[in-house]
Amino acid sequence: MRYPVLILSVALSWLSSAETTVFRGFTLIDGTGKGPQPDSAMIVTDGRIRWVGPAARLKIPAGAETVDCSGKFIVPGIINLHGHLGNVVGLVQDPKNFTRQNVEAQLATYARYGVTSVLSMGSDQPLIFDLRAEQRAGRPKLTRIFTAGRGFTGPGGYPTTAPGMKGVPYEVATVEDVKKALAELAPKKPDILKIWVDDHLGKEVKIPLEISTAIIQEGRKLGLRTAAHIFYYEDAKALAERGLYATAHSVRDKPVDQALINAMKKSGTWQLGTLVRELSVFVFSEPPDFLKDPFFTMSVAPEVIQTIDSPAYRKRLQSDPDVPKYRGFLKTAQQNLKTLYDAGVKVGFATDSGPPARFSGFFEHKEMELMTEAGFRPLEIITIFSKNSAEFLRMSKDLGTVEPGHWADFIILTKNPADDIKNMRAIDAVYIAGNRVR
Ligand SMILES: [Zn+2]
Numbered sequence: 001m002r003y004p005v006l007i008l009s010v011a012l013s014w015l016s017s018a019e020t021t022v023f024r025g026f027t028l029i030d031g032t033g034k035g036p037q038p039d040s041a042m043i044v045t046d047g048r049i050r051w052v053g054p055a056a057r058l059k060i061p062a063g064a065e066t067v068d069c070s071g072k073f074i075v076p077g078i079i080n081l082h083g084h085l086g087n088v089v090g091l092v093q094d095p096k097n098f099t100r101q102n103v104e105a106q107l108a109t110y111a112r113y114g115v116t117s118v119l120s121m122g123s124d125q126p127l128i129f130d131l132r133a134e135q136r137a138g139r140p141k142l143t144r145i146f147t148a149g150r151g152f153t154g155p156g157g158y159p160t161t162a163p164g165m166k167g168v169p170y171e172v173a174t175v176e177d178v179k180k181a182l183a184e185l186a187p188k189k190p191d192i193l194k195i196w197v198d199d200h201l202g203k204e205v206k207i208p209l210e211i212s213t214a215i216i217q218e219g220r221k222l223g224l225r226t227a228a229h230i231f232y233y234e235d236a237k238a239l240a241e242r243g244l245y246a247t248a249h250s251v252r253d254k255p256v257d258q259a260l261i262n263a264m265k266k267s268g269t270w271q272l273g274t275l276v277r278e279l280s281v282f283v284f285s286e287p288p289d290f291l292k293d294p295f296f297t298m299s300v301a302p303e304v305i306q307t308i309d310s311p312a313y314r315k316r317l318q319s320d321p322d323v324p325k326y327r328g329f330l331k332t333a334q335q336n337l338k339t340l341y342d343a344g345v346k347v348g349f350a351t352d353s354g355p356p357a358r359f360s361g362f363f364e365h366k367e368m369e370l371m372t373e374a375g376f377r378p379l380e381i382i383t384i385f386s387k388n389s390a391e392f393l394r395m396s397k398d399l400g401t402v403e404p405g406h407w408a409d410f411i412i413l414t415k416n417p418a419d420d421i422k423n424m425r426a427i428d429a430v431y432i433a434g435n436r437v438r
Contacts, residue, residue, distance in 0.1 A: 020045045020061050021434065026069035028052065029418060031076040031386030031401035033379060036418050042074070044408040047139040047434035051404055072428060073416055076386035076402050077116025077409035078364055079393070082227075082248050082272050084354030085120040085128065085145070090304055091356045093164035098125040106360055107142035109299045111437040113361030114430050116409040117144040117389075117399060121227065121248060121352075122151020122194030123168050129188045139433035144409075146393055148227070149185050151194035152178070152215050158196050158204035163356075169196065172207075175214045182215075186222045191393065193219045193226040194248065197235045201322055209235075213242045227272070237263055246270040246392070248350065249277060250333035261343045270392055272350035273337045275370040276363045278330035284308050284357060285317035285324075295425050296362050308357060334374035341376070348392040349385035368421045378421040408434040 021044045028040035030052070041058040043051040051058075060066065086103035087093050110118055120128065124147050132145040151169040159165045170181040185193075195215055199206040216226045216239070225245035230236045233251045240247070240263035250273055251260070264271065290296045291309055307313055317323050341347045353363040368381050376384070390400025398407055409432050415423035430438040 018045050019047075019434070020050075020064040022058070022060050022064045022066045023069050023074065023412075024055050024058060024066065026072045026074045026412070027416065028402060029073060029075045029379070029382055030403060031383055032403070033383045033387070035379065036073070036416065040074070042402070042408075044431075044434045047408055049402065049404050049406050049408050052402060069412060071414070073413040073423075074402060075382055075411050075413060075417060075424070076400060077411060077430070077432065078114050078385045078424075079117040079119075079349060079389035079399065080110070080115050080351055080353065080364055080385075081119045081246075081348045081389050081392055082121050082274055082350035082352045083110075083118040083360065084123045084352070085118070085147075086125070087123055087164060087168075088354065088356055090301060091307060093162070093356050095123075095125060095164060095168055098127065100127065100131065103128070103131060104142055106354065107145070108437075109361045110143040110364075111430055111432060112299060112427075113364060114411040114424065114427055114438075115143055115361060115364050116411075116430070116432050117146060117393070117395075119146040119191060119350075119393065120148065120354075121192075121229075122148040122196070123165070124149055126188070139435060141432065141435045141437055143432065144399075146191040148192045148194035149188055149190040150181075151196060152181065152207070153196045154205055154207035154211060156205050157207050158198045158200050161204060169194075172211055172215075175211070175218070178211065178214045178218050182218055182222060182224075186224060190224065192245070193224050194229070195226060196229040197239065198229055198231045200231075201325075206235075209238055212239060216243050227270075233257075233260065236260060240264045240267050240269045243267050244269050246272055246348070248272050249274045249352070251336050252278070252329040252333050255332065256336045256339050261340065261345060264340070264345045265343075268346070270346045270348050271337065271340045272348050273333065273367065273371065274350050274352040275330060275333055275337070275374070276367045277352040277358065278326045278333055279366065279370065280358045280363070281326040282317070282323050285314055287314075290362070290366075295365070296359070299361055300359060330370070334370060337371070338374045338376065341380075346388065346392070347384055348389045349381075350389075365422075365425055368424060372421050378418050381421055382417065407432075 024041040028037040039055045041055040086098040089097045128147045155171045227246040227248045351367045353360045387400045412429040415426035417423040
């Protein structure tokens with residue numbers, strides 16, 4: 001007789017301590033690709049979605065708090081698979097900036113824009129693993145961290161010559177160097193490995209193919225997948241043929257073709273778009289239309305806006321002969337992303353936001369606009385940033401769509417994003433693990 005009593009007391013203590021919130025009356029866009037479902041309801045208990053369905057079938061649990069969402073829309077939180085955390089203050093990039101305070105401030109900015117998870121791609125300090133561990137021990141109140149830790153390049157390789165990047169990635173010359181770096185990195189359990197494979201339009205040193213291949217192969221032995229910053233078609237193809245998990249940017253030098261599609265499909269290589277990365281190179285050479293947009297200015301310091309809106313800043317960009325080329329690279333990136341998607345290559349959502357003048361949060365919404373220009377429909381974009389991107393992270397059991405069992409990471413909107421992806425900006429509230437963060 002002792003067991004039923006024990007079970008009853010455990011059940012009672014669970015009931016009294018469980019935190020349950022009911023959301024009702026909203027139109028659901030769940031991220032699975034299904035169309036909008038009006039008159040929906042959802043029960044969230046202790047940060048996870050317990051039930052979601054038609055409001056008519058809702059059974060409100062005793063003691064639940066109810067949130068009336070009539071006339072509103074619920075979509076999954078945005079997962080950004082390519083960001084950079086913690087190194088930038090204002091417009092200055094420096095690993096000295098990588099403090100708890102600065103990382104958390106950036107995560108809070110992402111959260112305000114509905115970005116509920118971010119994969120930081122290779123520019124982190126060891127502190128990132130502590131912050132990630134704290135989040136994973138409970139219910140985070142900031143954007144969820146995924147991280148590559150330190151990325152890889154060759155000795156003196158791109159991007160170590162960029163301001164504030166020396167000493168940030170590992171610089172590996174030999175397979176032995178690769179093994180040594182992985183022996184340090186792998187025990188920290190990075191969510192992915194990152195390599196920079198680029199000569200920056202011929203101006204920098206590119207890591208040789210055999211060393212990149214060693215990273216992919218040695219990583220795989222340790223159960224780690226590799227994403228590569230690429231620019232050129234030839235690098236994307238060679239690395240996909242060697243088992244690369246993801247290209248962290250679009251191919252930008254030429255149109256993709258069937259040979260690349262075949263290689264990516266054979267290796268299961270994911271494509272990340274990062275269209276705003278191209279935009280960021282040239283967009284401030286003229287005053288952009290969003291400079292005074294409250295959705296932009298709400299997260300950007302006035303002195304930063306003053307700088308990027310100054311004639312001196314514009315002049316510096318206008319005098320760089322490479323800057324105008326990025327308009328063309330953006331077009332190529334847009335076409336290639338759509339071509340690969342239409343051919344059935346797996347596409348995740350990514351922006352490369354975080355470095356100077358690549359504004360976290362705002363740029364994720366700009367990315368959706370550029371994807372729309374490239375021919376993606378709103379529901380496709382929503383599925384890409386939720387379901388697909390959770391699958392990329394191998395987190396489909398916990399994250400991604402608005403479905404039972406998943407963490408309650410979602411956005412409440414006042415306008416329908418299925419009509420126009422720009423309605424993703426009409427943010428009423430953002431939740432991470434059931435915690436309201438905006
Ligand atoms: Zn990046």
